[in-house]
Amino acid sequence: MHGVSTRKVDELVKALGMTGISKSRVSELCEELDEEVERFRNRPLEGAYPYVWVDATYLKCRQDGRVVSTAVVIAVGVKAQTGEREVLGFDVGPSEDGAFWSAFLRSLVARGLCGVRLVTSDAHRGLKGAIEAVLVGASWQRCRVHFMRNALTLVPKAAQQMVGATIRTVFAQPDAASAHQQWRRVSEGFRSRFPRLSELMEEAEEDVLSYAAFPSEHWQKIWSNNPLERVNKEIKRRTIVVGIFPTEGSVVRLVGSVLSEQHDEWQVSKRYFSAGSLAKLDRREEQMAEQPQLAAS
8 A cells, every 4th residue: 555556565465364355345455544644744733842853865757758767855853852863854756956955945844843942954055054054053964974975985895994993083082172273284195195085084074073063972863864874774675575566646655654553663762861961051051151261172
């Protein structure tokens, strides 16, 4: 029923020891599922979400007689009150350009998304501008894992292990000032052998080190898109049996079901951040307002 043929659903039902299922019953089940997904997708978002992760994945879908690559954009956030992760929303569209990202973020704001301090993502086209325009006041964290992958493509394979280990010394630094200093040392050290890598590091410094302006106990969870990477892997695992989706609606049905299930699991699992840990965000902001020099520490 998740974009799978009636025959396959019928075979599954019989394998479970039940009688076959009619096309009309499959349609009824799909309609019920669509209603549940839409309720989940459009539910109000209540309270502040200081940390948000966004990412895109692609699935194959039939459209006007052609098979096209369809973008699925997803947002996950941590609720300030509880420290729990939530699937904030998702959308499906032809590409992940700036207009699509802006519309998606505006839809989250319209449902109540607020209090965002940091958005973590890969360097998707148009996303940084969309964040600046829609989530005013929020910082952007360029995923360090994706950045590292991009960086290593600029050096010979034989040097990649050494280069990766050297760049990772930045993330072992204890504070923001030390991280920035080490970043610049590493970048300058690569200049003679790998000038393109050095240029990339110069351009990306502020974006990759945005995490350092937040409490250090949060760094390992906010400097990469790992929370969403795992979600995307589950979506890929669950959609591989479909292959090519017959309609965009079937993409929404299956992805929405997977995300709703993940959302429910997070509600009963261990909190991603403790309440006490998240309270440090407000205290740090108060200190920075009183002593602006702390913003660079």
